[in-house]
Amino acid sequence: MHEHDVIVVGAGGAGLRAAIAAQKAGADTAIVTKLHPVRSHTGAAEGGINAALREGDDWELHAYDTMKGSDYLGDAPAIETLAQDAPEDVIRLEHWGMPFSREEDGRVSQRPFGGLSFPRTTYAGAETGHHLLHTMYEQVVKHGVQVYDEWFVSELAVTDHDDPEDRTCHGVVGYDVQSGEVAGFKANQGVILATGGPGQVFDHTTNAVSCTGDGQAMAYRAGAPLEDMEFVQFHPTTLPSTGVLISEGVRGEGGILYNEEGERFMFEHGYANNEGELASRDVVSRAELTEVNEGRGVNDEYVHLDMRHLGEERIMDRLENILHLAEDFEGVDGLVEPMPVKPGQHYEMGGIETDENGETCINGLYAAGECACASVHGANRLGGNALPELIVFGKRAGKHAAGEDLGEAEITTGRTDETEPGEVDSPVSLGAVDSSDEDAVADGGAVTGESVVEQAVDAQKQRVEQLLEKDDGVQHAEIRERLQKAMTENVNVFRNEEGLKTALREIRKAREDYQDVYVDDPSRTFNTDLQQTIETRNLIDIAETITLGALARDEFRGAHWRQEHQERKDDEWLKHTLISWDEGSPDLWYKPVVLEGENKTYEPKERSY
Amino acid sequence: MSTQDASAETEDAQTEPSTGSAHQDRRMREKRERQAERDEQAQADAEAAADEEAVQLKVFRYDPEVEGKQEPRFDDFHVPFEKGMTVLDALIYARDHFDSSLTFRHSCRQAVCGSDAFFVNGSQRLGCKTQLVELEEPVRIEPLPHQDVVKDLVVDMDHFYDQMEAVEPYFQEKEEDLPDAEGLEEQRQSPENREKIKMSSRCIWCGACMSSCNIAAGDNEYLGPAAINKAYKFAMDDREGEDLKQHRLNILEQEHGVWRCQTQFSCTNVCPKDIPLTEHIQELKREAVKNNLKFW
Amino acid sequence: MSQSYNRGLVEDFGRWKEFSAGMWAWIFHKFTGWVLIGYLFTHIAVLSTATEGAATYNNTLGGLEDLLIVRVLEVGLLAVAVFHILNGVRLLMVDLGVGLESQDKSFYVSLVVTAVIVVASVPTFLSGVGA
Amino acid sequence: MAERYSSFDRGGTRWLLQRITAAFLIVVLAFHFFQLHFVTHAYEIELAGTEARMQNPAYFATMVLFLVTAAFHGINGVYNALVNQGIEGTQKTVVKWGLIAAGIVLVAQGIRVATVMAGVSIA
Numbered sequence A: 001m002h003e004h005d006v007i008v009v010g011a012g013g014a015g016l017r018a019a020i021a022a023q024k025a026g027a028d029t030a031i032v033t034k035l036h037p038v039r040s041h042t043g044a045a046e047g048g049i050n051a052a053l054r055e056g057d058d059w060e061l062h063a064y065d066t067m068k069g070s071d072y073l074g075d076a077p078a079i080e081t082l083a084q085d086a087p088e089d090v091i092r093l094e095h096w097g098m099p100f101s102r103e104e105d106g107r108v109s110q111r112p113f114g115g116l117s118f119p120r121t122t123y124a125g126a127e128t129g130h131h132l133l134h135t136m137y138e139q140v141v142k143h144g145v146q147v148y149d150e151w152f153v154s155e156l157a158v159t160d161h162d163d164p165e166d167r168t169c170h171g172v173v174g175y176d177v178q179s180g181e182v183a184g185f186k187a188n189q190g191v192i193l194a195t196g197g198p199g200q201v202f203d204h205t206t207n208a209v210s211c212t213g214d215g216q217a218m219a220y221r222a223g224a225p226l227e228d229m230e231f232v233q234f235h236p237t238t239l240p241s242t243g244v245l246i247s248e249g250v251r252g253e254g255g256i257l258y259n260e261e262g263e264r265f266m267f268e269h270g271y272a273n274n275e276g277e278l279a280s281r282d283v284v285s286r287a288e289l290t291e292v293n294e295g296r297g298v299n300d301e302y303v304h305l306d307m308r309h310l311g312e313e314r315i316m317d318r319l320e321n322i323l324h325l326a327e328d329f330e331g332v333d334g335l336v337e338p339m340p341v342k343p344g345q346h347y348e349m350g351g352i353e354t355d356e357n358g359e360t361c362i363n364g365l366y367a368a369g370e371c372a373c374a375s376v377h378g379a380n381r382l383g384g385n386a387l388p389e390l391i392v393f394g395k396r397a398g399k400h401a402a403g404e405d406l407g408e409a410e411i412t413t414g415r416t417d418e419t420e421p422g423e424v425d426s427p428v429s430l431g432a433v434d435s436s437d438e439d440a441v442a443d444g445g446a447v448t449g450e451s452v453v454e455q456a457v458d459a460q461k462q463r464v465e466q467l468l469e470k471d472d473g474v475q476h477a478e479i480r481e482r483l484q485k486a487m488t489e490n491v492n493v494f495r496n497e498e499g500l501k502t503a504l505r506e507i508r509k510a511r512e513d514y515q516d517v518y519v520d521d522p523s524r525t526f527n528t529d530l531q532q533t534i535e536t537r538n539l540i541d542i543a544e545t546i547t548l549g550a551l552a553r554d555e556f557r558g559a560h561w562r563q564e565h566q567e568r569k570d571d572e573w574l575k576h577t578l579i580s581w582d583e584g585s586p587d588l589w590y591k592p593v594v595l596e597g598e599n600k601t602y603e604p605k606e607r608s609y
Numbered sequence B: 001m002s003t004q005d006a007s008a009e010t011e012d013a014q015t016e017p018s019t020g021s022a023h024q025d026r027r028m029r030e031k032r033e034r035q036a037e038r039d040e041q042a043q044a045d046a047e048a049a050a051d052e053e054a055v056q057l058k059v060f061r062y063d064p065e066v067e068g069k070q071e072p073r074f075d076d077f078h079v080p081f082e083k084g085m086t087v088l089d090a091l092i093y094a095r096d097h098f099d100s101s102l103t104f105r106h107s108c109r110q111a112v113c114g115s116d117a118f119f120v121n122g123s124q125r126l127g128c129k130t131q132l133v134e135l136e137e138p139v140r141i142e143p144l145p146h147q148d149v150v151k152d153l154v155v156d157m158d159h160f161y162d163q164m165e166a167v168e169p170y171f172q173e174k175e176e177d178l179p180d181a182e183g184l185e186e187q188r189q190s191p192e193n194r195e196k197i198k199m200s201s202r203c204i205w206c207g208a209c210m211s212s213c214n215i216a217a218g219d220n221e222y223l224g225p226a227a228i229n230k231a232y233k234f235a236m237d238d239r240e241g242e243d244l245k246q247h248r249l250n251i252l253e254q255e256h257g258v259w260r261c262q263t264q265f266s267c268t269n270v271c272p273k274d275i276p277l278t279e280h281i282q283e284l285k286r287e288a289v290k291n292n293l294k295f296w
Numbered sequence C: 001m002s003q004s005y006n007r008g009l010v011e012d013f014g015r016w017k018e019f020s021a022g023m024w025a026w027i028f029h030k031f032t033g034w035v036l037i038g039y040l041f042t043h044i045a046v047l048s049t050a051t052e053g054a055a056t057y058n059n060t061l062g063g064l065e066d067l068l069i070v071r072v073l074e075v076g077l078l079a080v081a082v083f084h085i086l087n088g089v090r091l092l093m094v095d096l097g098v099g100l101e102s103q104d105k106s107f108y109v110s111l112v113v114t115a116v117i118v119v120a121s122v123p124t125f126l127s128g129v130g131a
Numbered sequence D: 001m002a003e004r005y006s007s008f009d010r011g012g013t014r015w016l017l018q019r020i021t022a023a024f025l026i027v028v029l030a031f032h033f034f035q036l037h038f039v040t041h042a043y044e045i046e047l048a049g050t051e052a053r054m055q056n057p058a059y060f061a062t063m064v065l066f067l068v069t070a071a072f073h074g075i076n077g078v079y080n081a082l083v084n085q086g087i088e089g090t091q092k093t094v095v096k097w098g099l100i101a102a103g104i105v106l107v108a109q110g111i112r113v114a115t116v117m118a119g120v121s122i123a
């Protein structure tokens, strides 16, 4: 068993930042990650990182924009923390050597981004995430944080109290991909989950193959509720064949969207008369799909994004890698022709419920980054707001776990007197098919932290053994493919009741099939078959929470669009959806949104761009 | 030759993880039998598919634990071709449809994570960034040369990481010198200086360059093109100041540093991020000489 | 941790054709360099006969020059030297950071120019054998 | 980890000398070849001619310098090649001193021959 003060699971932007903060605060910190840190998907972020750095801008404007973008489903304390901390944290990155693009006077460059009232998206070429990730990994090396790379974390070691709020997380169980060894990691002070998004729930996504929502699923099964999972962002400009993202930066710099008839539809069809192409992502995605559905799409599949008028010099300077992406993955030269684009899954606004210090309702369990939901993004994330979230909340979680005092959190976690139960009409039964082997929480009355971890390790060994032992049945790839198809067909940008129910049936089927899953590769060495089989289980759990939340929420807010319910219902729905894994069955409940900020209360307004 | 070493090694390898369980042996045996059946099935599928447009892959297979794979071999896969298909797409298809034990690293599918550098038709390339149409058939896919193979296309990257980290790849500024919250000002950097380090900062740690360099293959201690390029990024960044530049040049000037490079250019040829590696290395050699002259 | 298979020699087997221009240039340069230093030693040894007096010197040199094989070897030496010089110039350019993009072309040029010079010099080198 | 590279042999000087000698050699070697194969044909060489050339102090100096640079360049080249091949420790030390000795012998013998040719009698 490995033992450290703080264990960080995941080494993307959030995980690395958390580890640096915890280590600097004096805690012996280790990172456990299924990919080597520099392989994390944060490296794919292109556009930039929002921070109010300049004269004429301030954190309150940033907070206001974010709240508006969230369609008033973000919690003010989290949003304000983000806006307040971002400038300092971005400048700190600069001091750590991050190669931001520069203005003539030597200051870092900023550009306009969708939904922002000030050009505050700080960028490093069109590869901001790459530089952010590498810069922070460099600091991790510098500070000597121990990194266990290619260790897949499969389960949390949590005590077995009935009420999740009484539970304590003592560590995690890891599986060494290279050797097949299962080992425990005991955390004396805290476990920070930073495992990124669950994009692989869908088949057309900008997310990496490794974005399988493991952290969310693990925390969920350990008793921490998942919040607002129905809010999934679909990015309006992804390449049709692969889902590779064409950054919003292209539109920020002046790129224009055209339909097949060559109309600038954002204006000509009235989707966003003021902001046009730079309207919020949900607005643009829906506009594109409407164009396609109404027969004005190119090849009935996509629309065109044109940046040729920007001129080669400007493109080479600021968007060079977009040219490479279009060329390598779609065979299109962005300098001579418009690029084909369509909406693709991009970001999960929801996640593990945390407060603004990254703490969940389980003692000693933290979450930060895309896998967490503090909630900063509410119903819709603004472009350039995820990277600051990584560093701001990663840092806070790290400090808090290491024992630094960040003050009392204003956001509550877990059930309080303000929460209300929810109900949803599901066509099939939900949750575990056979709850006996599904319960992640250690039972048997383990008391010491060590024994809790040991028990979890044993359980995990058994599970691995079982999977390897089984000789035939279904393979995970089949289940995964069907699940992804069902999700993309039914829980996409446009949602309706029937589709959502179909999806729930498919998810149920996937669960049942999964009972019969087997791993064909008998080897212990680098068994990706086994790893992906475990991940598929996580995808099923996540898909269920997304669909369930979507079915329950009968309104149209932010990224969540319902055919039968075309308006935002503030009276009824200014509340977060929470789903808890209650002894193997999902339990739906709600908690109110916090709109009271430091200096003012945010009044829900119509969101028009 | 080395194949014998490998099988000798695997003797104890087999007993180690299974802790001598008879069960695992049986399971392995059964798996092997079924494997044979499935191979036939896969072959039949493949032949059916070959009627349509199919691409033939020859993929390097090796697993220290699985009998029949301990001796490295090449497996054939016939993957139905689709427009725009990359080498990585084809591998994923082969894994998901023919043999789930086919093992390779991959993640982002968009040339930023650097996981999937392979040796494809005699050259180091990123699987996700290589279009099949550009390749001659059959497409031969091997793990990166000059690195230990862990399994199939997966190589041990530890040495590469060690070299990358050996050049002190981080800003040296002391954290204590930074004011904590307010008052933290950004440093200025001219757009020209940022432009100078632009290419060097694009490295995704894929290891293709290191694998292609003969010198690195012969001298395990040679820092290698990627690590030198990493150091270049720091040495050339004006924000760090002269003293640190000295320090960085000192690291690079070590016996196994820049002087090892014999300007073979293969690193530059294979780098998927088009980083002018040889140019950077040469520039550092000149810097180092200038630097020494100053001190004479 | 895990057991890995070191491909050792299997590695290099048959990899030559996968070499790129820069690698061939390196190999040729190495080879020619070694030949040249080897020759330098022999050369001085042969010339040392001068210390024994004019007759020995003249006989040795003349005798050697009478042999066709020596003449052929001299052509070879020329080829080696010319290539080493031209590629050496190429390398000096590379060291100065000039024309790195066309490093492969300059290698091919070195080869061609070497060939031309060598062919053109054959008459001179082979003239008067046995005279 | 950087400690692993703390060997003190910073190849910079030799690297530079290798380039400088190369540049010098281009000129002299071309001249040498031209002189002894095209101007005077190789088969016409007689000690008399050689002596005549060597008597010219400039030619003499050039040839000696030619010898010294070529010896340095060649021997340093061989040494680098061997080091690149991965020789280490004692082996490396032996090779190093062996090559230096060979170089000294070569240069000494060369100069001796040249002085003889220049007509200076040797004791």
Ligand SMILES: Cc1cc2nc3c(=O)[nH]c(=O)nc-3n(C[C@H](O)[C@H](O)[C@H](O)COP(=O)(O)OP(=O)(O)OC[C@H]3O[C@@H](n4cnc5c(N)ncnc54)[C@H](O)[C@@H]3O)c2cc1C
Pocket (backbone or CB within 6 Å): A009, A010, A011, A012, A013, A014, A015, A032, A033, A034, A035, A036, A037, A039, A040, A041, A042, A043, A044, A045, A046, A047, A048, A049, A050, A128, A129, A151, A152, A153, A154, A194, A195, A196, A197, A206, A207, A208, A210, A211, A214, A215, A245, A346, A347, A368, A369, A370, A371, A383, A384, A385, A386, A387, A388, A390
């Ligand atoms: C193409 C693209 C472009 C984007 N552009 C922008 C942008 O311009 N601006 C912006 O603000 N945001 C952008 N985003 C969003 C933002 O990049 C992501 O939300 C963010 O990077 C997520 O970071 P993370 O640290 O939470 O997770 P990730 O970077 O995904 O890291 C997850 C980590 O967890 C590890 N992990 C996962 N599961 C396990 C497990 N079971 N065991 C052990 N380790 C595990 C992984 O190895 C990895 O290290 C973009 C996203 C995408 C996909």
Ligand code: HEM
Pocket (backbone or CB within 6 Å): B262, B263, C029, C030, C031, C032, C033, C034, C036, C037, C038, C040, C084, C085, C086, C087, C088, C089, C091, C092, D018, D019, D022, D023, D025, D026, D027, D029, D030, D070, D071, D073, D074, D075, D076, D077, D078, D080, D081
């Ligand atoms: C005439 C012009 C010459 C030029 C321009 C030249 C150029 C070079 C250069 C640049 C190198 C270094 C290669 C490197 O380290 O990457 C080199 C190596 C070498 N040179 Fe020369 N050289 C010349 C003449 C000679 C002569 C006359 C000799 C023989 C005495 C010689 C013997 C060598 C040797 C042995 C090497 C080492 C090769 C190796 O790396 O294995 N060179 N030369």
Ligand code: SF4
Pocket (backbone or CB within 6 Å): B202, B203, B204, B205, B206, B207, B208, B209, B210, B225, B226, B229, B270, B271, B272, B273, B274, B275, B277
């Ligand atoms: S320099 Fe290029 S080839 Fe080498 S590791 Fe970096 S990206 Fe890969």
Ligand code: F3S
Pocket (backbone or CB within 6 Å): B212, B213, B214, B215, B216, B224, B225, B260, B261, B262, B263, B264, B265, B266, B267, B268, B277, B278, B281
């Ligand atoms: S291939 Fe190797 S020799 Fe130098 S130019 Fe590249 S590092």
Ligand code: FES
Pocket (backbone or CB within 6 Å): B088, B106, B107, B108, B109, B110, B111, B112, B113, B114, B115, B116, B126, B127, B128, B129
């Ligand atoms: S899969 Fe990430 S670089 Fe190819």
